Amino acid sequence: xxxxxxxxxxxxxxxxxxxxxxxxxxxxxxxxxxxxxxxxxxxxxxxxxxxxxxxxxxxxxxxxxxxxxxxxxxxxxxxxxxxxxxxxxxxxxxxxxxxxxxxxxxxxxxxxxxxxxxxxxxxxxxxxxxxxxxx
Amino acid sequence: xxxxxxxxxxxxxxxxxxxxxxxxxxxxxxxxxxxxxxxxxxxxxxxxxxxxxxxxxxxxxxxxxxxxxxxxxxxxxxxxxxxxxxxxxxxxxxxxxxxxxxxxxxxxxxxxxxxxxxxxxxxxxxxxxxxxxxxxxxxxxxxxxxxxxxxxxxxxxxxxxxxxxxxxxxxxxxxxxxxxxxxxxxxxxxxxxxxxxxxxxxxxxxxxxxxxxxxxxxxxxxxxxxxxxxx
Numbered sequence: 001x002x003x004x005x006x007x008x009x010x011x012x013x014x015x016x017x018x019x020x021x022x023x024x025x026x027x028x029x030x031x032x033x034x035x036x037x038x039x040x041x042x043x044x045x046x047x048x049x050x051x052x053x054x055x056x057x058x059x060x061x062x063x064x065x066x067x068x069x070x071x072x073x074x075x076x077x078x079x080x081x082x083x084x085x086x087x088x089x090x091x092x093x094x095x096x097x098x099x100x101x102x103x104x105x106x107x108x109x110x111x112x113x114x115x116x117x118x119x120x121x122x123x124x125x126x127x128x129x130x131x132x133x134x135x
Numbered sequence: 136x137x138x139x140x141x142x143x144x145x146x147x148x149x150x151x152x153x154x155x156x157x158x159x160x161x162x163x164x165x166x167x168x169x170x171x172x173x174x175x176x177x178x179x180x181x182x183x184x185x186x187x188x189x190x191x192x193x194x195x196x197x198x199x200x201x202x203x204x205x206x207x208x209x210x211x212x213x214x215x216x217x218x219x220x221x222x223x224x225x226x227x228x229x230x231x232x233x234x235x236x237x238x239x240x241x242x243x244x245x246x247x248x249x250x251x252x253x254x255x256x257x258x259x260x261x262x263x264x265x266x267x268x269x270x271x272x273x274x275x276x277x278x279x280x281x282x283x284x285x286x287x288x289x290x291x292x293x294x295x296x297x298x299x300x301x302x303x304x305x306x307x308x309x310x311x312x313x314x315x316x317x318x319x320x321x322x323x324x325x326x327x328x329x330x331x332x333x334x335x336x337x338x339x340x341x342x343x344x345x346x347x348x349x350x351x352x353x354x355x356x357x358x359x360x361x362x363x364x365x366x
Contacts, residue, residue: 035354043327059354
């Protein structure tokens with residue numbers, strides 16, 4: 001009886017710490033992926049819609065292990081026609097999904113989703129200012 | 136009649152064996168849990184450093200002008216596992232400088248008539264070269280207010296003078312103590328400041344001698360909004 005109780009307590013404690021470990025892994029992965037997604041959205045904000053598809057890229061990032069890199073993949077999704085159109089410009093709803101380790105939108109047991117997704121309404125002005133002359 | 140008391144040698148041996156087995160299992164589980172807990176703490180620390188840098192740098196870069204941004208490249212060799220392995224790696228520890236306003240809310244920070252910012256200072260992000268992790272120092276250098284958007288001349292001409300914070304500068308702030316690498320570049324074509332930064336944390340090592348060092352790297356791409364003309 002005592003042995004069974006001890007075994008139960010040990011299993012519970014081990015499980016608890018394992019969950020803590022997994023939670024900290026996911027939290028760190030998500031933080032890194034969110035910053036990447038945000039930087040891609042910032043890049044998209046200042047670019048023409050024609051170049052958005054080319055922004056889907058793979059970043060090799062040092063994550064956890066200082067010797068090896070983890071690949072963070074970016075998937076861009078945006079409508080082919082603007083969400084709102086006006087004489088002054090158009091608004092597109094652009095989404096960036098960053099995933100790691102596996103396929104996008106896939107989940108892993110006790111870990112959950114291995115991706116993050118950010119969206120932004122991007123205004124593309126019809127009025128373009130010519131670039132400044134070289135210094 | 137002789138009373139039967141105590142335990143036989145066989146019983147004692149079996150119970151001692153069981154006790155040793157349980158103690159061993161408890162020790163292994165304790166070791167695993169302790170390692171997991173320490174790794175969790177390290178990751179929490181890395182995340183905090185990422186967030187602190189993100190908050191400061193995003194604001195400074197957004198409020199600045201791309202024409203004033205300048206990065207001074209520098210590399211240094213750091214140990215991967217100090218004291219346990221001679222393995223080294225070369226990492227970037229670049230310094231970055233951006234024009235700033237001491238008080239963006241003050242009316243006097245903008246030129247009367249045009250409303251253009253009167254750049255009166257520069258933010259300098261200077262990493263130190265300690266191994267395996269350095270400090271990330273952020274400090275302000277005050278200059279004569281001017282609407283011209285240009286890199287800080289002293290930072291461009293004498294890069295070595297800015298890798299350490301000047302003594303007596305009250306605006307020195309250490310943003311992180313666990314800086315592993317900082318790679319900064321200026322993308323003039325897209326008018327963006329690019330930073331790839333990594334922090335390293337370590338909470339000891341396992342009983343087997345395996346290092347519990349962890350690294351978290353991410354990248355920032357920020358457009359300074361006070362750039363004129365804009366593309």
